Amino acid sequence: xxxxxxxxxxxxxxxxxxxxxxxxxxxxxxxxxxxxxxxxxxxxxxxxxxxxxxxxxxxxxxxxxxxxxxxxxxxxxxxxxxxxxxxxxxxxxxxxxxxxxxxxxxxxxxxxxxxxxxxxxxxxxxxxxxxxxxxxxxxxxxxxxxxxxxxxxxxxxxxxxxxxxxxxxxxxxxxxxxxxxxxxxxxxxxxxxxxxxxxxxxxxxxxxxxxxxxxxxxxxxxxxxxxxxxxxxxxxxxxxxxxxxxxxxxxxxxxxxxxxxxxxxxxxxxxxxxxxxxxxxxxxxxxxxxxxxxxxxxxxxxxxxxxxxxxxxxxxxxxxxxxxxxxxxxxxxxxx
Numbered sequence: 494x495x496x497x498x499x500x501x502x503x504x505x506x507x508x509x510x511x512x513x514x515x516x517x518x519x520x521x522x523x524x525x526x527x528x529x530x531x532x533x534x535x536x537x538x539x540x541x542x543x544x545x546x547x548x549x550x551x552x553x554x555x556x557x558x559x560x561x562x563x564x565x566x567x568x569x570x571x572x573x574x575x576x577x578x579x580x581x582x583x584x585x586x587x588x589x590x591x592x593x594x595x596x597x598x599x600x601x602x603x604x605x606x607x608x609x610x611x612x613x614x615x616x617x618x619x620x621x622x623x624x625x626x627x628x629x630x631x632x633x634x635x636x637x638x639x640x641x642x643x644x645x646x647x648x649x650x651x652x653x654x655x656x657x658x659x660x661x662x663x664x665x666x667x668x669x670x671x672x673x674x675x676x677x678x679x680x681x682x683x684x685x686x687x688x689x690x691x692x693x694x695x696x697x698x699x700x701x702x703x704x705x706x707x708x709x710x711x712x713x714x715x716x717x718x719x720x721x722x723x724x725x726x727x728x729x730x731x732x733x734x735x736x737x738x739x740x741x742x743x744x745x746x747x748x749x750x751x752x753x754x755x756x757x758x759x760x761x762x763x764x765x766x767x768x769x770x771x772x773x774x775x776x777x778x779x780x781x782x783x784x785x786x787x788x789x790x791x792x793x794x795x796x797x798x799x800x801x802x803x804x805x806x807x808x809x810x811x812x813x814x815x816x817x818x819x820x821x822x823x824x825x826x827x828x829x
Contacts, residue, residue, distance in 0.1 A: 494792070494793050494796040494797070495827065496823050496824060496827040498793065499797065499819075499820070499823045500820070500823075502784065502787055502788060502789055502793070502797075503816060503819075503820065505787035505788060506561040506562055506783055506784075506787050506816075507561065507562050507563070508562070508564070509561075509562050509564065509646045509647070509783055509786045509787055510562070510564035510565075510566075510644055510645050510646050510647075511558050511562065511564065511565055511566070511645070511646060511647050511648070511649060511782065511783065511786070512565075512566045512567070512568060512593070512638070512641060512645050512647075512648050512649070513551050513552075513554045513555045513558070513565070513566070513567045513568070513648075513649045513651060513779075514551065514567075514568045514569065514593075514634075514638075514648065514649070514650050514651070514657075514658075514666065515550060515551025515554070515568075515569055515649075515650055515651030515652055515653065515657060515658065515680075516550045516551055516569060516570075516603065516651070516652065516653035516654075516655035516656070516657050516658070517548070517549075517550055517551055517552045517567070517569035517570065517571055517580060517594065517602075517603070518548075518549035518550030518551075518552065518553075518580075518603045518604070518605055518653065518655075519546060519547075519548070519549060519576050519579060519580045519583075519602060519603065519604045519605070520546065520547045520548070520549035520553075520604075520605050520607070521544065521545075521546050521604060521605065521606040521607070522544065522545045522546070522547070522606075522607050522609055523539070523541055523544050523606065523607070523608045523609065524541070524542050524543050524544070524545070524609050524610075525539040525540050525541040525542050525608070525609070525610050526539070526540050526542065526610055526611060527539055527540075527610045527611065527615070528540065537610065537615060539608055539610050539615060546579060546583060547583065548580060548583050548584050548587070548589075549605060549772070550603065550651065550653050550655075550775075551567065551569055551649075551651035551653070551775075552567055552569070552580065552583075552584060552589075553772050553775040553813075554649055554651045554680075554775045554778060554779045555567045555584070555589050555779075556587060556589070556813050557775055557776050557779035557780065557801075557805075557813045557814060558779045558783060559587050559588060559589055559813075560813050560814060560815050560816065561780075561783055561816055562783070563588055565588075565589050565590065566589070566590035566591075566592070566593055566641065566645075567584060567589055567590070567591060567593060567594060568593030568594065568634060568637065568638070569593070569594055569595075569657060570594070570595050570596075570597060570600055570626065570630065570657055571594060571595075571596055571597075571600065571602045572596065572597065572598065572599075572600045572601050572602040573596050573597070573598045574602065576602040576604050577596060577602040580602060581594060592637070593634070593637050593638075593641070595630055595633060595634065597627070597630060599624070600622075600624055601620070601621060601622040601624075603619075603620070603621040603655055604619075604620040604621070605617060605618075605619050605620075606618040606619075606620070609809070612809055621655060623654075623655055623656045624656045625656050625659060626656065626657055626659060626662060631659075631661065631662050631665075634662065635662070635665045635666075635669075638665075638666065638669055639669060642669060642673045642675065643673075645675055646675065646676065646786040647675060647676035647677070647678065647693075647782050647783075647785070647786045648666065648670055648675055648676070648677050648678070649678045649679075649680070649778055649779065649782050650663070650666060650677070650678070650679045650680065651680045651775065651778065652679070652680060652681055652682040652685055652687075653682060654682040654684040654685035658685065658687065659687075660687050660688065663687050663688070663689065664688075667689065667690060667691065667692065670692075671691055676693045676694075676782060676785060676786050677691075677692045677693050678692065678693055678694045678695075678696065678778055678781065678782040678785075679692045679694070679695045679696070679736075680695075680696050680697075680774060680775075680778045681695060681696075681697055681701065681705065682701070683697070683700075683701045683704035683705045686705055688734075689734045689735075689736065690734070690735050691735055691736070691737075692734065692736045692737070693736070693737050693738065693782075693785065694736060694737065694738040694739070694740055694781060694782070694785070694791070695730070695734050695736045695738075695739055695740070696739075696740040696741075696742065696774070696777060696778045696781065697730070697741060697742075698741065698742045698743075698744070698774060699713075699723070699741060699742065699743050699744065702723075702726050702727070702730060702741045703722075703726055705730060705733075706725075706726040706729040706730055706733070707729075708722065708725070708726055708729075713743070713746055716759075717743065717746045717747070717749060717759050718749065718756075718757050718758075718759040723741070723743075723749065724757065726741075727739060727741060727749065727751040727757060728751070730751075731751050731752075731753065737752070737753070737791075738750060738751070738752055738791045739751040739752075740777070740781060740795060740798070742773070742774060742777050742802065743762075744762070745762055746761070746762060747759060747760050747761040747762040747763075747799055748760050748777070748795050748798065748799050748802075750791055750792060750795045752791060758791075758792045758795060760792075760795050760796050760799045761799075762799065762802075762803055763799055763800045763802075763803030763804075763822060763826065772805060772812060773802045773805055773806050776798075776801050776802050776804075776805045776813070776814055777798045777799075777801070777802045778798075779801075780794075780797050780798040780801040780802075780814070780819075781794045781795065781797070781798035782794075784797040784798065797819070800819055800822045800823060800826075801814045801819055801822075803822065804818050804819065804822055
């Protein structure tokens with residue numbers, strides 16, 4: 494994909510209306526420095542300098558989209574305490590529509606706390622209690638989706654296997670997307686294997702793809718587009734999910750796009766430095782879906798998604814990509 498084509502597509506991103514459905518997470522970062530080891534145990538003592546908070550999980554997909562279009566909505570579940578209000582406030586401040594966010598007093602808002610010292614993660618603390626979506630809340634979510642559909646161009650389901658995305662809910666969303674002719678993108682989770690029938694694109698990473706296909710994870714073989722193990726997994730999942738497109742992200746090897754009527758398409762990584770891979774999958778599904786809804790071909794969307802992921806892994810923390818950064822990446826590689 495050349496620079497001129499990307500420049501042609503980019504302005505169309507701004508008008509697209511995308512809904513992200515999935516597990517909403519509050520990401521907390523505690524930043525500090527280590528100068529000694531604790532006398533109580535052989536662990537570092539982190540002297541805290543500052544704390545920052547970001548919307549994570551499915552909310553991070555919405556954040557990535559919001560950099561390119563003002564028309565982003567999110568649907569999910571939070572509790573009723575301080576963390577819930579903080580997460581909703583952060584989303585609202587970024588201009589993301591939160592009318593689809595439901596609150597349940599019995600639900601614990603998911604919080605992931607990362608302690609960072611000298612740009613290195615020391616430890617992560619997860620506060621969560623997995624809970625299935627009640628029939629009442631699920632019906633309300635489906636009702637909300639039905640009312641939003643006429644205004645949407647695409648739906649993204651981001652499954653972190655925390656309980657929101659269940660088979661009945663997945664079936665309802667898939668049926669509504671198909672009936673209304675909307676793009677449906679799915680970022681699945683191997684800890685919550687579901688049937689997806691007819692999605693526009695499904696995007697697992699390499700370990701997730703092998704796990705879902707029931708195959709042991711083996712080392713990659715080059716050239717990637719002829720890796721027999723990866724090709725077998727791609728073929729299994731394309732048939733299993735009956736998706737129009739299957740995009741497997743491969744870390745340092747880029748991405749491989751599978752389609753029913755074409756040879757696998759490989760786009761090599763554009764990452765220059767890798768500081769933090771957390772959130773890279775969120776960026777990948779966001780930009781692939783946005784590009785596809787703006788008129789890109791699946792191969793072009795994979796290229797755009799790959800450039801965006803290459804940028805975000807060079808940042809520390811729950812990061813996003815801006816239009817100017819993405820344009821610079823295309824300019825850089827166009828100039829060799």
